[in-house]
Amino acid sequence: MKAVLIIVLIIFTSLSSGKKFRWCTLSDLEQRKCAELSKTLTAVLPVTSIDSFARISCIRAHNTYDCIDKIRVNKADAASLDAGDVYSAVKLYGLTVVAKEIYEQGNCVFAVAVAKRGTLDIQRLRGVRSCHNGARWTSGWNIPLGFLLARNDLSWDEAQPLSQVISEYFNASCIPGVGVAAPQLCALCQGQKSYVRDKNHFCETSSNEPFYDSDGAFRCLKDGVADVAFLDHLAIMEATESEQQEYELLCPDGTTAELSKYNTCNLGKGPGRGIITRHNFQKITNKFLTMIQRLFGRKGKERARFELFNSSSFGGKNLLFRDATQHLQLLEEQLEIAYVLGLDYVALLKGLGHEGSSLDNRVVRWCCISNAELRKCEEWALSVKSDPLVCVQGTSMVNCIEMIKSSEADAVSLDATHVYIAGKCGLVPVAAECYGQVCAPADEITEEMRNLHLKHKGLSPVYAIALAKKNAKQINIHNLRGRRSCHSHLYSPGGWLLLSRYTVGALENVTENCDVGSAYQNYFWKGCMPGADGNLCKVCIGDSEVEGARVSSRCAASHNEHYYGNMGALRCLVGNPSGRSFGDVAFLEHSNLLWNIENLKSSGWAKGYTAVDFELLCPDGTRAAVTEWAGCNLGPIPPSTVMTRPVTVTKIYDFLMKSQEFLGSKLDSEFHLFQSQKYGENDLLFKDATQYLVPATHMSYQEILGEPFFQLAESVFNCTPAAWNHVQQHPPVHITHSTELGSAVLIACNGGFIIFLGSSRVNALD
Structure with missing residues (x-):
């Protein structure tokens, strides 16, 4: 007890500044609890320590935005707000977040839709009456709207305010805080109406609105x-037995579930509440929260006098803090809001227009990973003038995923392994590339045929192959250790993921060899795997034509490295034009292989090579002609897929289908979406083998990848903590230093974001 008091006295000494700590409250009940906190705080501290700052002043506000404004103008100091309001406070009002409430699931809350048993399912919400916990709040607005937009249930013409679209979707609603722009969204609210500001509580974010x-x-x-309520799971955790019998959850797949099944039947996860203050008051607020938590938190020494996270004795719930709060997690100073709330969630908020948009909402920003892709994309933009396209440049497919997550870009076509990574990071499919004989010519295909391809999984896969020169007779798939290798790029499906089954044996040994990246470094003598490092970059040559020195593009995970991609791996096998810097075996895909071999000569890269100069290495140790890939391959690869954020699915889908239809009808067009030869490379933006794009908005990324490929990716990315060392050097996505970040719409939140490797050392992916 003495130790605690000494700590508190030290804190008070540092806090003393001749004024009270002012907490912003939103109801009379919060005022009561706040006053009791101040009274109890005074009682538990020695008289000698009492000064004016030792007391809490309780500042009554009309609603959450009034609280934010009072803190901004120095009329209050702190408040606990929903994550949506936290974002607004930081981005629009210049405040900062100092701490997060931590619940049993970390700082995460499930967004759930609740209805009376047997009355509704998630697919029949149009025209019903709805109640939401708050406008622009995580569980009542952001995640549900992101969910409905991703499913195309809501059709948002960005020329309209989103509130108007919602008012047309639901029959009537109560969404506290939505404002006067859409009266239908407040129609069901029951707060007192008055022309006198202090007496008007209708549809406001305070406890004076009964449905707040x-x-x-x-x-x-x-x-x-109402017929359906959108709220967070914390409100139903302690539902009575009769409520459990009378109400149920609406699940994303159209089924329903018991209220207790919120962890498997929800619309997504998002960050919980945070505590905001002014930047110059962050240290004081931090110390103040530390003090009251040590005294009155769940493990506080004075919790018998006052319970910080319990509101029952004041006749209400969630007063000052959520009652489900286990403790407050204090944050580092100057921490970016994206690291506090998570990039996925922040991207969702931007997509929903939380801070406006300087960029026309109709514009599609396509992510390019090389100068060659940028040239092709810019020509694409000139060819589809009716639909504005902007080309933005990333450094790799991984970087494009990060840019889309953070709303710096909108879409990109990714290979299967990167589709897995993007899916784990919350991106969703828009369209899949269709190859081979199963795809009719684009001008003969109908919308119904396109849909049938994916529905019945009729897409012809690409096959991963291992290629060697015919005269290198001693090489086979079983004796590649210690040789020079050529891979299309790091994380490539054929040259990294599927290859692991035939070379490093990553799945046979669950200890040290499970780290695929390190295993390849030890397995091959040297090679070129663009995006990697160490001896797997020694054969790479870069591109002297790229701005700056050749070294700047050497081993880059883009076409700026001449040995990148399928064509690049083939170039690597034969060596650069001078015949140096080559490999013994190339791992690539079978599509366009014959054309690529011909291109070696026509492009002036290497003369004299024809298809008969190469052979395939088969899994059984034999070799075969390059035309026999159907029976001699390392496995099928799912199609490359266009991925985007859930909130932009409709926009990207419409753009792609219009673009594809428009360009397909112009037979004399100089621009071809699925041809790249004129730009000096191949497979730019899309694979050149693509016949057309198949709609995939109705499928999950797992369905597109298929069970065998998905399970292999799960095994490799989740194998052991040993792999963490490799991913620290080559992270599939940026890894933050913050723990327990909130997740966003349709993303699993495991005390943070996606945990790829199962290691306790992994914090969270933004």
Whole structure:
């Protein structure tokens, strides 16, 4: 006890500044709890320590935005707000977030849709009455709207305000805080109406609106005012037995579930509440929160006098803090809001227009990974003037995933392994590339035929192959250790993932060899795997034509490295034009292989090579002609797929289908979406083998990848903590230093974001 008091006295000494700590409250009940906190705090501290700052001043506000404004103008100091309001406070009002509430699931909350048993499912929401916990709030607005937009249930013409689209979708609603722009969205609210500002509580974000917050949204449903309620799972964790019998959750797949099944039946996860303050008050607020938590938190020494995370004795719920809060996690100073809330969630908020957009919402920003792709993309943009396209440049497919997550780009076509990575990071499919004989010519295909291809999994796969020169008779698939290798790029399906089954044996030994990246470094003598490092970059040559020195592009995970991609791996096998810097075996895909071999001569890269100069290495140790890839390959590779954020699915899909139809009808066009020869490379933006793009908005990325490929990716990325060392050097996506970040719409939140490797050393992916 003495130790605690000494700590508190030290804190108070540092806090003393001749003024009170002012907490912003949103109801009379919060005022009562706040006043009791101040009274108890005074009582537990020695008289000698009491000064004016030792007391809490409780500042009553009309609503959450009034709180934010009071803190901004130095009329209050701190408040606990929903993550959506936290974002607005930081981005629009210049405040900072100092701490997060931590619940049993970390800082994450499940967004759930609740309805009376047997009355609704998630696919029949149009025209019903709805109650939401708050406008622009995580569980009542951001995640549900992101979910509905991703499923195309909501059609948002960006020329309209989103609030108007929602008011046309639901029959009537109560969404506290939505404002006066869409009266239908406040029609079901029951707060007092008055022309006197202090007496008007209708549809506002305060407890004076009966249907405010998650408990209020649930109350709205129970009172029979609404047909569905959108709220967070914390409000139903302690549902009574009769409520459990009378109400159920609406699941994304169209089924329903018991209220207790919120962890498997929800619309997504997002960050919970955070505590905001001014930048110059962050240290003081941090110390103040530390003090009250040590005294009155769940493990506080004075919790018998006052419970910080319990509101029952004041006749309400979630007063000052959520009652489900286990503790407050204090944050580092100057921490970016994206690291606090998560890049996925921040991208979702930007997509929903939380801070406006200087960029026309109709514009599609396509991510390019090389100068050659940029040239092709710019010509594409000139060819589809009716639909504005902007070309933005990333450094690799991984970088494009990060840019799309952070709303710096909108779409990119990714190979199968990167589709897995993007899917784990919350991106979703828009369209898949269709190859081979199963695809009719683009001008003969119908929308119905396109849909059938994916529905019945009729897409012809690409095959991974291992290629060697015919005269290198001693080489076979079983004796590649210690040789020079050529791979299309790091994380490539054929040259990295599927290859692991035939070379490093990553899945046979679950200890040290499970780290595929390190295993390849030890397995091959040297090689070129663009995007890697060490001896797997020694054969790479870069591109002297790229701006700056050749070394700047050497081993880059883009076409700026001459040995990148399928054509690059073939070039690597034969060596550069002078005949140096070559490999013994190339791992690539079978598509366009014969054309690529011909291109060696026509492009002036290497003369004298024809298809008969190469052979395939078969899994059984034999060799075969390059035309026999169907029976001699390392496995099928799912199609490359266009991925985007959930909130932009409709925009990207419409753009692609219009673009494809328009360009396909112009037979004399100088621009061809699926041809890249004129730009000096191949497979730019899309694979050149693509016949057309098949709609994939109705499928998950797991379905597109298929069970065998998905399970192989899971095994490799989740194998052991040993792999973490490799991913630290080559992270599939940027890894933050912050723990327990909130997730976003349709993304699993495991005390943070996607944990690829199962290691306790992995914090979270943004």
